[in-house]
Amino acid sequence: MPTEPAPSAKDYPGLDEWRERAVDQQPTWAEHPDFRRVVGELEAVPPLVFAGETDRMRQRLADVAEGKAFFLTGGDCAETFEGATADRISGRVRTLLQMAVVLTYGASMPVVKMGRMAGQFSKPRSSNMETRDGVTLPSFRGEMVNGFDFTEASRVHDPNRMVQGYHTSASTLNLIRAFTTGGFADLRLVHAWNKGFISNPAHARYETMAREIDRAIMFMDACGADFEALKSTEFYAGHEALLLDYERALTRIDSRTHLPYDTSAHFLWIGERTRGLEDAHVDFLSKVRNPIGVKLGPNTQVDDTLRLIDKLDPEREPGRLTFITRMGASKIRENLPGLVQGVRDSGAKVVWVTDPMHGNTISVPSGFKTRRFNDVIDEVRGFFEVHEALGTFPGGIHVEMTGDDVAECLGGSDAVDEAAFADRYETLCDPRLNHMQSLEVAFLVAEFLAR
Ligand code: PEP
Numbered sequence: 001m002p003t004e005p006a007p008s009a010k011d012y013p014g015l016d017e018w019r020e021r022a023v024d025q026q027p028t029w030a031e032h033p034d035f036r037r038v039v040g041e042l043e044a045v046p047p048l049v050f051a052g053e054t055d056r057m058r059q060r061l062a063d064v065a066e067g068k069a070f071f072l073t074g075g076d077c078a079e080t081f082e083g084a085t086a087d088r089i090s091g092r093v094r095t096l097l098q099m100a101v102v103l104t105y106g107a108s109m110p111v112v113k114m115g116r117m118a119g120q121f122s123k124p125r126s127s128n129m130e131t132r133d134g135v136t137l138p139s140f141r142g143e144m145v146n147g148f149d150f151t152e153a154s155r156v157h158d159p160n161r162m163v164q165g166y167h168t169s170a171s172t173l174n175l176i177r178a179f180t181t182g183g184f185a186d187l188r189l190v191h192a193w194n195k196g197f198i199s200n201p202a203h204a205r206y207e208t209m210a211r212e213i214d215r216a217i218m219f220m221d222a223c224g225a226d227f228e229a230l231k232s233t234e235f236y237a238g239h240e241a242l243l244l245d246y247e248r249a250l251t252r253i254d255s256r257t258h259l260p261y262d263t264s265a266h267f268l269w270i271g272e273r274t275r276g277l278e279d280a281h282v283d284f285l286s287k288v289r290n291p292i293g294v295k296l297g298p299n300t301q302v303d304d305t306l307r308l309i310d311k312l313d314p315e316r317e318p319g320r321l322t323f324i325t326r327m328g329a330s331k332i333r334e335n336l337p338g339l340v341q342g343v344r345d346s347g348a349k350v351v352w353v354t355d356p357m358h359g360n361t362i363s364v365p366s367g368f369k370t371r372r373f374n375d376v377i378d379e380v381r382g383f384f385e386v387h388e389a390l391g392t393f394p395g396g397i398h399v400e401m402t403g404d405d406v407a408e409c410l411g412g413s414d415a416v417d418e419a420a421f422a423d424r425y426e427t428l429c430d431p432r433l434n435h436m437q438s439l440e441v442a443f444l445v446a447e448f449l450a451r
């Protein structure tokens with residue numbers, strides 16, 4: 001342990017090397033009169049998470065890499081400032097805890113729980129500009145960059161939004177911490193919530209498993225399990241590390257280890273669009289100690305994965321690197337095996353997670369972006385099949401979901417149809433599973449895990 005005081009991030013070698021590299025998907029705000037002040041402010045605020053928590057999460061993910069735990073991630077495609085209310089946050093945390101109980105039972109293993117929450121405020125876009133009725137304006141890039149309203153004023157890239165993003169993340173995280181340590185996570189309570197799902201006749205086929213979970217909890221109780229201790233649970237926060245101005249400004253040198261940590265979240269991932277090996281995002285995240293993820297789309301080559309490992313996990317440290325594949329239901333069985341095999345043969349121990357959302361996005365004639373529940377499930381099934389055939393571990397799932405009763409994805413046993421979109425389609429970006437669809441995913445994945 002170093003005894004000297006930790007140096008400032010400004011003096012840490014290599015931490016700013018990304019600035020010399022190609023950087024994609026960034027706001028055009030460097031010349032904004034408030035930019036320097038905002039960055040200075042963010043460099044001075046308290047960290048949102050602590051380095052020690054981040055290290056603990058890396059250890060939990062090392063268990064996932066070894067096949068001894070399962071990794072669940074869920075949350076909005078794009079969080080909103082307005083959506084950071086107690087009700088919405090508790091709904092999302094509650095749904096994730098419900099999913100986690102079912103998965104814990106199915107896997108007979110601990111579940112590492114993470115919200116795409118408290119920082120998921122910026123979005124990569126396929127086009128810089130958006131045209132509506134002959135008017136062209138900059139695309140919406142997440143509320144930490146600009147507003148969703150289609151007006152010139154709202155679409156301006158405003159660095160002050162990073163400060164609001166920081167404070168909204170802080171209050172969200174504060175509530176998450178309260179919920180997950182204050183009795184809200186009590187296993188018996190969470191299981192009782194799941195009875196609401198089962199009481200819906202559409203979900204009758206999951207009744208057997210729900211009854212088994214019931215009996216397991218009664219058995220634990222009878223054995224004298226310490227339910228007081230089980231009232232708290234570890235819950236982590238992660239988001240796509242897209243806005244490098246924000247991520248860099250929140251990076252601190254840990255006083256214990258003298259190493260850099262991005263304290264905006266426990267876990268950060270690099271999106272499919274910004275994972276260029278020589279580019280800024282990969283370079284920046286290679287310099288921080290957090291556990292990190294990389295999204296891998298259907299065109300990923302084995303060589304890409306091996307070079308990403310060399311760059312992001314040169315020590316081959318289990319728990320450091322998670323690959324989040326998002327191939328699409330029709331491609332996963334063909335495209336995933338080569339990657340998993342190549343990585344396995346290289347000796348690296350990464351965590352494999354399936355994101356069954358982003359490869360299955362379609363547009364319906366009414367203009368809405370949606371996903372079919374059956375495609376989502378089919379991609380998850382394909383993910384399990386591939387890992388089973390190779391003898392590797394299907395480490396986790398990453399879904400876009402909410403605790404609310406929205407209508408954004410089609411299908412599920414308590415089916416959502418297109419007609420419902422008119423009233424209950426709320427997302428500002430990609431379509432999310434609603435509360436019931438999320439729980440159904442958990443029951444189905446638990447069935448795959450229990451096999
Ligand atoms: C996302 O997770 O919302 C996203 C943009 O994903 P991807 O980078 O996989 O397209």
Ligand code: MN
Pocket residue numbers: 077078358400429430
């Ligand atoms: Mn998305």
